[in-house]
Amino acid sequence: MDGPEADGASIWDAAHRRTTIGLLTLVTLVAFEAMAVGTAMPRAVAELDGVAWYAWTFSAFLVTSVVGMVVGGEVGDRRPPGPGVLAGVLVFAAGLVVAGVAQHMAVLVLGRAVQGLGAGVVIVLLYVVAGRSYSSRLRPRLFGAFAAGWVLPALVGPLAAGLVTTHVGWRAVFLGLVPLVAAGLALLLTAGPGRAPGGEAAPRGRGRAAWAVLAGTGIAALQYAAQRLDLAAVVIALAGAAGLAVALRRLLPSGTVRARAGIPAVVASRGLLAGAFFGMDALLPFVLTEQHGWSAATAGLPLTAGAVGWVVAAQLQGRRPDVPRQRVLRLGCLVLAAGLAATAATAVPALGGWPAYLSWAVAGVGMGLGMPSVGVLLLDQSPEAERGANSAALQISDVTASALCVGLAGVLVAGAAEGRGPLWPAVLAAVAGLTVPALLGARVAGRTVAPARASGSVVRD
Structure with a gap:
């Protein structure tokens, strides 16, 4: 169809x-x-x-x-x-x-x-x-509905x-x-x-399930290491990172790290969006409780504002299927970057954390514009016999980048939370670090459509 x-x-x-x-x-x-x-x-x-x-x-x-x-x-x-x-x-x-x-x-x-x-x-x-x-x-409207789901x-x-x-x-x-x-x-x-x-499936390398196990184990090791602050954490993190890097070379399209035009750039964009947003999404309630003394229930309310912004923006982008998706993706990345940058205000003790409601709603709008656009771009450019492998690569990019950025944010604030210094410098460092992927996503968005609409197979020999 x-x-x-x-x-x-x-x-x-x-x-x-x-x-x-x-x-x-x-x-x-x-x-x-x-x-x-x-x-x-x-x-x-x-x-x-x-x-x-x-x-x-x-x-x-x-x-x-x-x-x-x-x-x-x-x-x-x-x-x-x-x-x-x-x-x-x-x-x-x-x-x-x-x-x-x-x-x-x-x-x-x-x-x-x-x-x-x-x-x-x-x-x-x-x-x-x-x-x-x-x-x-x-598809834009369908992925808008997926976002709501x-x-x-x-x-x-x-x-x-x-x-x-x-x-x-x-x-x-x-x-x-x-x-x-x-x-x-x-x-x-x-x-x-x-x-x-409608055609023969692309040839596949063997042992992809084994590489997937290695990738998942590497992600779990990095998450576990981020919860520790000792020498063992360093060893675990290095081992996890090494295993993950080797596995991803087999599981993601060639050129994903360089954001090569076409499918590799689409897969890279998904990781950049997910990492930037979910890294701060996991950190924000912690900041509001530790820095400003909010209750656990209240600290989750800005996340609700972000979810509402995401759903609303996803529905709006679905009503304009005529707009090139790479433009919508670029706009989403820029709006996400703006929301992330504004979230730095939560580090200011005098503001009480209240700017988080608005800043995270803005970040949610960026995700509502960007995430559906990535899905549409992937399906539009994937040959029918490669949609499964390319969709798997998209999801793996999302999971991997989210886990890495959540771990990074956790490491940055862990020391301050244990009394090794004030929390606000660590929060600012985390916000700055997570804004970078969103800005990179805006730059990569222009490369998400290959001039010749080339195949983006994830095959490895």
């Missing part, structure tokens, strides 16, 4: 409605689970007496999700996406059940690992479905999970999603999501 479409075509018309609802249901539920688990996990840890396992519930999901992304990319490029989506959702649902019935923390960690594998497969294949079932003109759970997920955990139990946070996931899957599969690939 990449050709011209009839007047009045919409992601909600009769030809697309069931597919759209199915896609958004699955996106929203995967996102809700990601947001809700952090709220339910403290109660689960207390009940299962597994404090020592706490970090593994998140690291296991992260490592296996990277593997799932690679597997999803391979599946999406070799066969119709329907069976792959079915398998991914069933694996994700199995992980929910395992976690929900766990009687020991080791079983809960196993459930989280199974969830991550399924979630990685599903997220990549949903991009493949989007590429096959929607024309280029409809990811961001809205950030508004209600923690609160809803908290209520369920308090009044029903933490197990219901996992088990209650299973029937909803099944409903979304039924809608998507009965809609007939796209045709079979």
